[in-house]
Amino acid sequence: xxxxxxxxxxxxxxxxxxxxxxxxxxxxxxxxxxxxxxxxxxxxxxxxxxxxxxxxxxxxxxxxxxxxxxxxxxxxxxxxxxxxxxxxxxxxxxxxxxxxxxxxxxxxxxxxxxxxxxxxxxxxxxxxxxxxxxxxxxxxxxxxxxxxxxxxxxxxxxxxxxxxxxxxxxxxxxxxxxxxxxxxxxxxxxxxxxxxxxxxxxxxxxxxxxxxxxxxxxxxxxxxxxxxxxxxxxxxxxxxxxxxxxxxxxxxxxxxxxxxxxxxxxxxxxxxxxxxxxxxxxx
Amino acid sequence: xxxxxxxxxxxxxxxxxxxxxxxxxxxxxxxxxxxxxxxxxxxxxxxxxxxxxxxxxxxxxxxxxxxxxxxxxxxxxxxxxxxxxxxxxxxxxxxxxxxxxxxxxxxxxxxxxxxxxxxxxxxxxxxxxxxxxxxxxxxxxxxxxxxxxxxxxxxxxxxxxxxxxxxxxxxxxxxxxxxxxxxxxx
Numbered sequence: 001x002x003x004x005x006x007x008x009x010x011x012x013x014x015x016x017x018x019x020x021x022x023x024x025x026x027x028x029x030x031x032x033x034x035x036x037x038x039x040x041x042x043x044x045x046x047x048x049x050x051x052x053x054x055x056x057x058x059x060x061x062x063x064x065x066x067x068x069x070x071x072x073x074x075x076x077x078x079x080x081x082x083x084x085x086x087x088x089x090x091x092x093x094x095x096x097x098x099x100x101x102x103x104x105x106x107x108x109x110x111x112x113x114x115x116x117x118x119x120x121x122x123x124x125x126x127x128x129x130x131x132x133x134x135x136x137x138x139x140x141x142x143x144x145x146x147x148x149x150x151x152x153x154x155x156x157x158x159x160x161x162x163x164x165x166x167x168x169x170x171x172x173x174x175x176x177x178x179x180x181x182x183x184x185x186x187x188x189x190x191x192x193x194x195x196x197x198x199x200x201x202x203x204x205x206x207x208x209x210x211x212x213x214x215x216x217x218x219x220x221x222x223x224x225x226x227x228x229x230x231x232x233x234x235x236x237x238x239x240x241x242x243x244x245x246x247x248x249x250x251x252x253x254x255x256x257x258x259x260x261x262x263x264x265x266x267x268x269x270x271x272x273x274x275x276x277x278x279x280x281x282x283x
Numbered sequence: 284x285x286x287x288x289x290x291x292x293x294x295x296x297x298x299x300x301x302x303x304x305x306x307x308x309x310x311x312x313x314x315x316x317x318x319x320x321x322x323x324x325x326x327x328x329x330x331x332x333x334x335x336x337x338x339x340x341x342x343x344x345x346x347x348x349x350x351x352x353x354x355x356x357x358x359x360x361x362x363x364x365x366x367x368x369x370x371x372x373x374x375x376x377x378x379x380x381x382x383x384x385x386x387x388x389x390x391x392x393x394x395x396x397x398x399x400x401x402x403x404x405x406x407x408x409x410x411x412x413x414x415x416x417x418x419x420x421x422x423x424x425x426x427x428x429x430x431x432x433x434x435x436x437x438x439x440x441x442x443x444x445x446x447x448x449x450x451x452x453x454x455x456x457x458x459x460x461x462x463x464x465x466x467x468x469x
Binding site for chain 1: 285305320347348349350351352353359360361362364365367387388389407409410411412413414415416417418432433445447457458460461462463464465466467469
């Protein structure tokens with residue numbers, strides 16, 4: 001067994017939250033830069049220029065990239081040979097989240113669903129974090145993190161199609177979701193698509209798909225081709241940066257596919273805004 | 284062709300009725316921040332015939348919930364939030380003298396109609412450019428509902444705050460116009 005101190009995890013989580021609040025990851029920055037170079041609409045080009053200037057200011061002056069600093073979302077793979085000393089892993093992640101949000105002057109955005117009361121003084125500052133755990137072989141803890149904003153989450157949708165709908169049905173559904181979303185999710189966006197599994201498995205897969213590096217290809221050539229086809233179709237919608245009209249609505253389409261029930265074809269579309277703040281560490 | 288304007292608040296109806304969807308405007312002067320929760324309270328005050336925390340006449344309302352300021356700064360990052368959540372309240376505020384809204388994303392027909400009827404403008408600011416936009420805010424003071432935290436009403440002094448006219452007083456919508464130009468129909 002490898003022993004990892006509770007405080008080591010708190011500190012590591014705190015550090016990635018502070019970093020992601022102000023520093024746009026290189027894959028997102030590069031994708032935006034390429035979009036600016038290729039965008040045909042002068043209005044959208046100017047919006048992309050502002051977005052990149054914003055990223056430069058945020059990084060240089062350590063200011064949050066966006067006022068919506070998100071809910072903290074984690075995918076955590078825990079090695080079966082790891083023992084945490086001094087507390088629970090979940091508590092360590094939550095504590096690190098709270099500390100990071102406070103230290104970096106990020107916004108506390110969690111509230112009670114109906115009273116809308118902010119939970120910062122009761123449950124904790126921007127707590128609870130959204131954590132998806134998995135247990136794997138090994139003696140490390142693998143943490144993927146993203147700050148997930150509300151605007152892009154609000155346009156995300158899930159459904160269960162009839163199996164006969166097939167790939168064309170999936171494409172149709174995704175196209176409808178992104179068309180309806182229009183300017184609201186802060187395009188150019190990343191589109192995470194979860195296919196198969198059960199209703200909730202598809203939704204979680206669509207979230208996890210957003211954590212993949214922009215510009216990377218799906219390991220299955222058939223899926224890689226499907227991603228490319230969806231990307232091209234979505235960019236024909238003409239929505240453009242911040243919905244001003246243009247040729248670059250989507251930076252990347254990421255699919256995660258799972259085996260599913262013989263009766264069902266679950267599909268979930270989770271959208272990430274242009275400020276795709278995400279990172280990955282191994283402890 | 285789109286024009287560029289430098290305007291100072293409060294806005295006058297003869298100014299707003301000149302603006303067209305796609306025009307770039309650099310706003311200076313005082314604007315007020317309010318999101319859903321504050322909008323509900325403002326509209327309730329109007330219905331009860333009570334005084335509002337600021338003068339609505341010619342006012343520009345910014346849909347924003349900023350991050351906490353770092354020591355020495357007036358405000359943190361402060362980009363626009365998605366505007367449709369204010370759709371049910373905005374027409375009432377426009378009817379009572381407000382002339383501008385700053386946000387991002389689509390508005391419903393009621394808001395567009397109110398812009399035509401009362402000389403209001405819906406401006407878009409670049410979403411996700413909170414660090415850049417926050418720097419154009421020179422002072423910030425909470426003037427109502429401090430218990431709402433980031434959603435409190437703030438009096439913001441801005442200088443050359445960059446916005447684009449999305450919905451004008453003629454019923455035009457930049458989102459529709461822009462999309463029609465670049466949509467590839469299959």
